[in-house]
Amino acid sequence: MDVRDDDQSQMFSRPERDRDVMKHWERVLNGEECSSDALRRLIDDSWRRCLNAHVDPGKYQAPPPLSENSLYSLQQKHGDLLSASTPVMAMARDFLAETGTIMVLTDHSGTILSLEGDHATREEGESMNMTPGASWSETACGTNAIGTAIAVRHPVQIHSAEHYCAGIKRWTCSSTVILDPYDSSVLGAIDVSGLHQTYNRHSLALVVATASKIEGRLAKHEMGIRFRLLERCMHRLTHSSGDGVVVFDRRGNPVKTNERAEEALNQLAVGRIGSRRLDIASISLGHATDDGLPAGLQGWIAPEWLEPVFDNGQRIGTLLTIPIFRPRAAHSSAAPLVAESAAQEPSKLDCVVGKDPALVESVERARQLSKSNVPVLLLGETGVGKEVFAKGIHDCGSAKSAPFVVVNCGGLSRELLATELFGYAEGSFTGARRGGMMGKIEAANGGTLFLDELGEMPLDMQPHLLRVLEEGEIYRLGENAARKVKFRLITATNRDLRKEVTDGRFRMDLYYRVAVTSIRIPPLRDRLSDIPVLSRALLEKLALHHGLPAPQLSAGDLGDLSSYSWPGNVRELRNVLESMLLTGERPRAIIHTDDPQVRGIRPFDAPMHGGEQHMFGIGEVRDSRRLEEAEREAILSAIDGSHGNMALAARSLGIAKSTLYLKLKKFGLDALVERAREVHAKGH
Structure with a gap:
């Protein structure tokens, strides 16, 4: 961060000015209007807050700490903050002992939750109630690093005479706030304190780094809870018997809805609330306890519509089911015939080749999810057939006749990906087509958008995609007019997106949007028992396409195929078999060739061939090409x-x-x- 000299003079204390600061403090207490270059604006503002709050400048200690029972309850309430902070503070233990300082963790009000550090300094701090359960807010102890950092919400260093209360002026302290990764509210503060001779500018850097680590651990923990919440609610989101369903997190904020929630809310608004529209984003249940209804429940929500969601005995969210009331439709003899005809149409996912339990489970999950428009995240290594699964989900859904549009987020530069996704207006850049160009998001309107290699999307482009998903509209590059879009989203990645979020390479809010449900497709090496039947089926189709007789695979061939690790997965198997068909070589010789393209590990991401699509049983062999x-x-x-x-x-x-x-x-x-x-x- 580029910090100017004047900013630095405000950020850090200046011990050499202690005498001037002390004189200024005495004049302020006497009611004199005065100014001094020795006094930082931060300190002057804090002192004035203390004067207005009638804080006693003669104090020599904080108010008495909470009782043991009250402190225990407070620590339980802030259990997540303590769990995230304890290992981080322990890492600083040796540094604190060597520098004669202590590290203090407080809640959002400035009440101490725990301490770590030099034993002698801890004993010295106890004389002024720097102990768990004691409040160090500005109103309780005047200007001090903990209370002032919470008041201004940024890093603060307070040294010696800069403290407002006389009994604390022999200390030097550095502190900053810990922010909630979900809504940036203040969760607490982290502080490093010691007697005045321990002053060091690096103490401020230490607390800032410590707070950042704690916030990272909190984000990872919160992400895990959200992930478990969505996993537990997936079935209800996709099988809700026509009712509207809204999932709320443990704080009472809406996280995810099914496709009928908006209809249910609008019906409810007209019928009960008297308004024309009820915005899902504006609904808040309030924080829910493990054994009761959420606090601050809005009057239009019937208690019987609420259902707590538990995980390992902990309440992680709440499920709201809003009934939709529909008039009984007139009897039609044609309706059963249509339903029967649809039911008899075979699902293309039924033709997937393989009986491995993990693969069968993935196919069944894909079939389940195809019945709704809930976003699906496909997980698996390169070459396992994620695009094939995506096409299968689309073809088995209600909009199978609508467009299925594919975008590979990892195969294009940032600029090309932007134009590919959003399109552009005429004249928006040199070389732009006359009339502009429709982007792939717009082209998927009414159908399915499949974003492959989503984890490769540049971080600065992710907010634009998130806005499309939240608002249902896009802006072509160079245009100011929004275009409405509605599509089903399927994404795929071979990365661990939760780790990407923790490492700051993928947005948490976008992750929650795309990872409502997920399907993990097993790699070929984990289902080697499927290779014989998969290889025979694939060879028959390849032979039919090339107009050649299908060669027989010997027991030795099958043994060679089944003993290989297949780093390129099913795509590599398909190419090895096609090479065998066209050259007459045996699989063993092709597998051990030094040419990766022959084995199907391509130098760039070419489209999947028809043979590759058939090995999962989806569709016909379409325009299969040679390498x-x-x-x-x-x-x-x-x-x-x-x-x-x-x-x-x-x-x-x-x-x-x-x-x-x-x-x-x-x-x-x-x-x-x-x-x-x-x-x-x-x-x-």
């Missing part, structure tokens, strides 16, 4: 996506620009080379 054809198609797609900029196209493919030109000539696309050069030259 050269797939490479040619990927190159054309990259050039189109980069609007003729060959450097960007090469970067998105992961190859050098010179290599790209050689490949274009190899595929007889020399005219495209010249056209791309002309387009790129006009753009500059």
